[in-house]
Amino acid sequence: MPIELLDPTGEPTPTGFIAAPRLSSLDGLRVGLFSNGKVNADKLLRYTAEVFEREAGCNIVVDSGKVNASRIAEPQLLERIANDVDFLITAVGD
Amino acid sequence: MTAKTHTLTDELSAIDWCYEQGWTDGLPVVPPARERVERFLMAAGRPPEEVVARHPATGRECNVQSAAVNAVMAGCLPQYFPTVLAALEGLNEDRYNFHGSTASTGGSAPAIVVSGDIRDEIGMNASVNVFGPGNRANATIGRAIRLIIMNIFQMIPGVSDRSTTGWPGKYACCIAENILNSPWEPLHESLGFPAEVSTATVFAASGFYNVENHYTSDPERLLDTFADAMASLGALTDGQSLVVMSPEHAQIAASGGMSKRDVQAYLFEHASRDPDDMLSNGKWPSGQPSGQSQDGLAEGDRSGDRFHRGRSPEDILLVVAGGEAGGHSAFLPSWSRGRNSIYQTKAIGVCLDC
Numbered sequence: 001m002p003i004e005l006l007d008p009t010g011e012p013t014p015t016g017f018i019a020a021p022r023l024s025s026l027d028g029l030r031v032g033l034f035s036n037g038k039v040n041a042d043k044l045l046r047y048t049a050e051v052f053e054r055e056a057g058c059n060i061v062v063d064s065g066k067v068n069a070s071r072i073a074e075p076q077l078l079e080r081i082a083n084d085v086d087f088l089i090t091a092v093g094d
Numbered sequence: 095m096t097a098k099t100h101t102l103t104d105e106l107s108a109i110d111w112c113y114e115q116g117w118t119d120g121l122p123v124v125p126p127a128r129e130r131v132e133r134f135l136m137a138a139g140r141p142p143e144e145v146v147a148r149h150p151a152t153g154r155e156c157n158v159q160s161a162a163v164n165a166v167m168a169g170c171l172p173q174y175f176p177t178v179l180a181a182l183e184g185l186n187e188d189r190y191n192f193h194g195s196t197a198s199t200g201g202s203a204p205a206i207v208v209s210g211d212i213r214d215e216i217g218m219n220a221s222v223n224v225f226g227p228g229n230r231a232n233a234t235i236g237r238a239i240r241l242i243i244m245n246i247f248q249m250i251p252g253v254s255d256r257s258t259t260g261w262p263g264k265y266a267c268c269i270a271e272n273i274l275n276s277p278w279e280p281l282h283e284s285l286g287f288p289a290e291v292s293t294a295t296v297f298a299a300s301g302f303y304n305v306e307n308h309y310t311s312d313p314e315r316l317l318d319t320f321a322d323a324m325a326s327l328g329a330l331t332d333g334q335s336l337v338v339m340s341p342e343h344a345q346i347a348a349s350g351g352m353s354k355r356d357v358q359a360y361l362f363e364h365a366s367r368d369p370d371d372m373l374s375n376g377k378w379p380s381g382q383p384s385g386q387s388q389d390g391l392a393e394g395d396r397s398g399d400r401f402h403r404g405r406s407p408e409d410i411l412l413v414v415a416g417g418e419a420g421g422h423s424a425f426l427p428s429w430s431r432g433r434n435s436i437y438q439t440k441a442i443g444v445c446l447d448c
Contacts, residue, residue: 001104002101002102002103002104003101003102003103003104003105003108003125003127004099004100004101004127004128005099005100005101005102005108005111005112005125005126005127005128006097006098006099006126006127006128006131006159006163007097007098007099007100007163008117008126008160008163008164008167008241008245008246009117009160009245009246009248010097010154010155010156010157010160010245010246011154011155011157011160017152017153068434070191070194070195070198070430070434070435071150071191071193071194071434072150072151072193094199
């Protein structure tokens with residue numbers, strides 16, 4: 001006998017999360033670094049940032065991270081950073 | 095009900111189809127047929143669209159109906175569903191830190207402790223093999239929470255759930271308090287709930303330590319055994335503790351007149367180490383106490399030169415459960431190495447704040 005199942009995944013992910021437009025060029029852009037706040041994330045960010053500085057002349061204008069590694073990043077902090085950078089690089093240490 | 099639906103040819107093929115969708119924890123699920131879900135909604139007596147929990151990072155929401163679908167899949171009976179909802183409400187409290195505790199390499203399980211008369215009303219096991227298999231309510235209430243975490247909140251092992259090892263409690267970890275063999279008041283009364291109310295307490299547990307002592311009848315020597323496990327280098331942080339004391343151990347602990355509060359105080363005092371142990375073993379790589387705490391390490395966290403497990407006796411959640419015979423108890427350390435997950439307790443089937 002056919003059976004009708006209800007989907008267990010609930011409602012679709014809420015809107016409001018919109019992907020940023022792709023960058024056409026990296027040349028001279030302002031870069032933010034954002035660590036999850038755990039060991040070695042800062043090193044990974046620094047090594048990565050050096051590549052962007054060297055290869056594309058990017059400028060590191062923000063070097064920041066989560067206040068609490070075990071919680072989500074503060075939305076206000078992310079909004080503030082978004083106004084200051086053209087793109088953001090994150091790293092997760094543990 | 096307005097949920098998205100899928101039509102399958104029969105129940106057996108539906109089980110395999112649920113596997114193919116990634117909707118299981120690795121074990122077969124009960125196909126969530128509409129009529130089964132409706133029975134759960136009747137048992138809950140709450141609007142299907144009522145939001146019970148929300149993921150703080152993605153914004154995904156779990157309403158009563160979605161929770162019911164997953165509870166059906168876990169194998170619950172309708173009468174278990176209010177307990178599932180209460181546990182879910184506990185997870186949703188900010189101080190429990192649902193996101194961190196389910197995403198972390200630390201790999202926690204929501205350990206659920208049920209206290210009050212509902213234990214008997216729905217046939218939970220509080221006795222022999224309390225953490226083990228064999229009881230439908232214990233197994234499926236815990237499993238329902240895991241399926242909700244995976245299916246609704248998309249905390250997928252290897253993707254968004256980054257547990258380094260995980261542990262078997264992540265399938266299901268739900269027990270009832272053995273109040274019939276406890277020398278102390280029920281947990282929910284200790285926590286300030288009315289005697290006639292039943293509660294579900296959720297604790298983000300990162301594992302399970304067997305605390306064995308068969309031969310002492312001295313309360314302090316017995317509690318020293320617990321404290322030693324709680325202060326082992328692998329476990330010691332200033333996070334909270336869940337101590338599940340077997341009836342035999344609890345009777346010994348209480349034999350000298352110790353109250354539950356006295357036991358908590360004794361364990362807090364003795365579950366401690368010299369900070370140099372932490373430094374020399376790299377537990378504090380920066381040379382400072384490392385607790386990933388939101389509020390740093392508060393005054394009073396140390397007594398003299400000792401570093402304690404937790405910050406106060408109240409950080410030790412003490413529960414009596416397990417079989418009447420045997421010198422075995424359990425210590426479950428908090429997933430959080432600091433204050434990033436604090437256990438939460440919710441009334442089952444009633445709203446005390448409404």
